[in-house]
Amino acid sequence: MTARTSTDTAREIPEATVARLPVYLRALTTLSESGTAVCSSEDLAAAAGVNSAKLRKDLSYLGSYGTRGVGYDVDYLRYQIAREMGATRDWPVVIVGIGNLGHALANYSGFRSRGFRVVALLDADGQRHGEVVAGVVVRPFDDLAAIVHEHGVAIGVIATPAASAQDVADRMVESGITSILNFAPTVLNVGDHVAVSKVDLSKELQVLAYHEQRKATAEEAAKASAAQEPA
Amino acid sequence: MTARTSTDTAREIPEATVARLPVYLRALTTLSESGTAVCSSEDLAAAAGVNSAKLRKDLSYLGSYGTRGVGYDVDYLRYQIAREMGATRDWPVVIVGIGNLGHALANYSGFRSRGFRVVALLDADGQRHGEVVAGVVVRPFDDLAAIVHEHGVAIGVIATPAASAQDVADRMVESGITSILNFAPTVLNVGDHVAVSKVDLSKELQVLAYHEQRKATAEEAAKASAAQEPA
DNA sequence: GCCGTTTTGTTCTCGCGTTCACAAACTCAT
DNA sequence: ATGAGTTTGTGAACGCGAGAACAAAACGGC
Numbered sequence: 001m002t003a004r005t006s007t008d009t010a011r012e013i014p015e016a017t018v019a020r021l022p023v024y025l026r027a028l029t030t031l032s033e034s035g036t037a038v039c040s041s042e043d044l045a046a047a048a049g050v051n052s053a054k055l056r057k058d059l060s061y062l063g064s065y066g067t068r069g070v071g072y073d074v075d076y077l078r079y080q081i082a083r084e085m086g087a088t089r090d091w092p093v094v095i096v097g098i099g100n101l102g103h104a105l106a107n108y109s110g111f112r113s114r115g116f117r118v119v120a121l122l123d124a125d126g127q128r129h130g131e132v133v134a135g136v137v138v139r140p141f142d143d144l145a146a147i148v149h150e151h152g153v154a155i156g157v158i159a160t161p162a163a164s165a166q167d168v169a170d171r172m173v174e175s176g177i178t179s180i181l182n183f184a185p186t187v188l189n190v191g192d193h194v195a196v197s198k199v200d201l202s203k204e205l206q207v208l209a210y211h212e213q214r215k216a217t218a219e220e221a222a223k224a225s226a227a228q229e230p231a
Numbered sequence: 232m233t234a235r236t237s238t239d240t241a242r243e244i245p246e247a248t249v250a251r252l253p254v255y256l257r258a259l260t261t262l263s264e265s266g267t268a269v270c271s272s273e274d275l276a277a278a279a280g281v282n283s284a285k286l287r288k289d290l291s292y293l294g295s296y297g298t299r300g301v302g303y304d305v306d307y308l309r310y311q312i313a314r315e316m317g318a319t320r321d322w323p324v325v326i327v328g329i330g331n332l333g334h335a336l337a338n339y340s341g342f343r344s345r346g347f348r349v350v351a352l353l354d355a356d357g358q359r360h361g362e363v364v365a366g367v368v369v370r371p372f373d374d375l376a377a378i379v380h381e382h383g384v385a386i387g388v389i390a391t392p393a394a395s396a397q398d399v400a401d402r403m404v405e406s407g408i409t410s411i412l413n414f415a416p417t418v419l420n421v422g423d424h425v426a427v428s429k430v431d432l433s434k435e436l437q438v439l440a441y442h443e444q445r446k447a448t449a450e451e452a453a454k455a456s457a458a459q460e461p462a
Numbered sequence: 463g464c465c466g467t468t469t470t471g472t473t474c475t476c477g478c479g480t481t482c483a484c485a486a487a488c489t490c491a492t
Numbered sequence: 493a494t495g496a497g498t499t500t501g502t503g504a505a506c507g508c509g510a511g512a513a514c515a516a517a518a519c520g521g522c
Contacts, residue, residue, distance in 0.1 A: 016509060022437040026416055040469065049418035053511055060471055061381040062390070068470040069518040082410065085437055093436070100335040110416060110433040115440070128281040128435050132378030154443050155436065178446070179439040185257055185341060187280035195442050197435040204428040206253040206316055208410040209346070209428050215318030215409070247479060271499065284481055291501055299500040300488035 011085075019049040021085055022095065022114075023048045024055070028078040055102075084200045092119040092151040094177075096159030096168050098128055098138050099200075101183055105159055106134040116155075120147045141168070145175040155179045162186040235446040248289045252316055253345075254279045257288070259309040271302040323350040323382040325408070327399050328391030329359055329369050332414055332432075333434075336390055347386075351378045357394065372399070376406040386410045393417040400427075 031039055041059075045052035059065065059072075065080050066072045093116045097103055103109070106121055106155035121133055124141045131138045139147075147153065155175040158168050165184035172180060179195045182188055188196050191221050258278035262270055272290075276283035290296065290303075295312050297303045313319050324347045326333055336342070337352055351363055355372045362369045370378075378384065387408040390397050396415035403411060411424045413419055419427050 008438065016508075017437055018441055019434070021441070022431070022434045023418075025437075027418070030417075043470085045298065051511065053507090053513090056469095056471065057510085064471070066470055067518065068516070069289055069520095071469065084441070086440045087437065089440075089444070092439050093445075104249065104331040105337040105432065108432055111436065114433050114437060116433070116436060130478045132239045132367050152233055157436075179443055181436055181439060186261075187254075187258070187278065195439055197284055197430070197439055199435055200253070201339055201430070202335065202345050202347070203250070203253045205250055205342065205347060205388075206256075206345060206427055208386055208412060208428055209317045209320075210252070210315075212250055212322075212410055213320070245479070271500095273499085282481070284483090285479090287499095287501065288480085295501070296502055298488065299486070299489095300498045302499065 013061045014024045017061055018057055020048070020050065021081055023050075024058070024089065025078065025081050026086065028074055028081070029136075032074045032078060038071050039074055041066070044072065053188070067091060083203075088184075089115060089116045090154055091116050093117065093157060094120045094122060094144065094147060094153050094172075095156050095157045095159060096122045096141060096144070096172075097158060097164075097184075098123045098160075099159065102159035103133055104184075106136065106191060114122055119151045119153060123145075124160075141171075144171055147178060148172075153177060155181070157181045157183070159183045184198040244292045245247065246306065248292055250333055251279070251285075252291055252312055254281075255289070256309065256312050256316065256318065259305055259312070263305050263309060267305055269302050270305055272297070275303065317347045318345060322347050322386055323384045324348065324382050324386050324388060325351045325353060325378060325403075326367065326371065326388045326390060327353045327375070327403075328389060328395075328415075329362070329364060330392075333390035334364055335403045336388060336414075337355070337367065349386060350382045353378075355391075372402075378405075379406040379408060384408060388412045388414070389419075390414045 020023055024044065027044055031044070031047060036043075039047075041052045041056045045055040048055065056066075059077075063082060064085050065077050070131070077080070080125055093111070095105055095118055098106070098121050100124075102121065106118055111118065118134065118136055120143070121138045122141045122144060123129070123135050123138050124167070126140070128138045129140055154177060156171075156172040157159065158165050158180060160168055162184045165182060165186050166188060169182070169188045169190055173194055175189055178193065180197070182196055182198045183201070185202070188198075190196055239257060245317055247303055255275065258275055262275070262278060270278075272287045273285045276286040279286065283317075287297075290308075293311060293315050296308050310319075324342070326349055328335070329352050333352065334356075342349065347368055349365065350384055351374070352367050352369045353372045353375060354360070354369050357371070359369045385408060387410070388401040389396050389403075389411060391399055393415045396413060396417050398417045400411055400413070400421055404421055404425055408423065411419065411421070411428070413427060413429045414432070416431055416433070419429075421427055
């Protein structure tokens, strides 16, 4: 048993809930920008695209930030979630691999607006060095360790082809990075103390294709079975 | 009670399994390219980054494609999964919003190699019309319906800013698109017959930041508690 | 100050997904 | 043919997350 202080935020938050907090944050920002000061769990749930009971349960893991009979103060709740997520802090980030995707990521405004600052763009290809992308100059991959050390970078983004991703990951871990976001279509092997998250651009498309395919075959099957056994 | 034929693949496949099939497909392709003809569930599970029991159970939903005591024929299994996923078929796709991200998506080779063919790039901005990206000319957004009709497009990709995403989605649904992959950071409201999948580039980064944050506060807490109650 | 209304925070139940563990089935050597 | 050794496919147990339902708490009118 551990004694809890009033500012304690260390209670266990389920992973599923953590994954939804960014969505709530985004919805709250939208509400705030549209001039809404207070919202009910029903409103916020609709804006975030989830069930209101689930939303309330999720928020209850963070604490009791609502007022019964009234709802949630949009800006207050937004701040609380942002604080819990670490979005009030500035996170220096390194992006490795400045191809099409790296380009897009470097320019993505959603990173900056959520507290992520791209402190360096790295590429193994000497041709690209010196090129300026999104106001940041592309540097050699070998500068990684120095940059990580200098800026205290904890998070690295891999946007290289699959073939080089594991090497990049190894070097990142060596340099002291403890969280990796991997856009390369390959599974990374890293130590247990390193968190890896993967985004697969075509995976979602494949899942959609599967459902389309299924719809089509289901229709066929229905037709065939109707012809065969007209019950 | 429905009679099942031998070629029946219509049994229910859990959504969680469907989401992993693309990963297995990718792993099998890698194995095949490295010259592996047969692999055990253990091998494939390692390549895909999952538990071997889970892998076997997932594959069992598709059918019985392995040989006990031996393993799986890599190419045969790959074909079976590809067929089930609809990856043996050609899927025409439309991308709307040719900013940085749309550019990257249009050039992404992973789409083409998995059976997706970008038949059109659309943008509302007249400045971009005529520009050629990845061998495809950028056309006005208003051409959507005609293109969908002409190519029989079922899948649309939204890579616009959040503000226009809902409008684009509405027009896509009107035009007959039934599956949407949404990269815009907003929740889309569409009819029940339309499947929407969402990819949030910064969400994963925020989750990583949360865990980093937690690591840091956990260390602090440990230090503080050690100082306070040195049991 | 009291009561009805609203909305949160939480308890409880159910179902899905993960994992373990093992029987069935195949290969290979003898 | 038979037995030893592998590896698949699946039945059963378990744990987590989703959703319904309700009690607790705040507000507003009188």
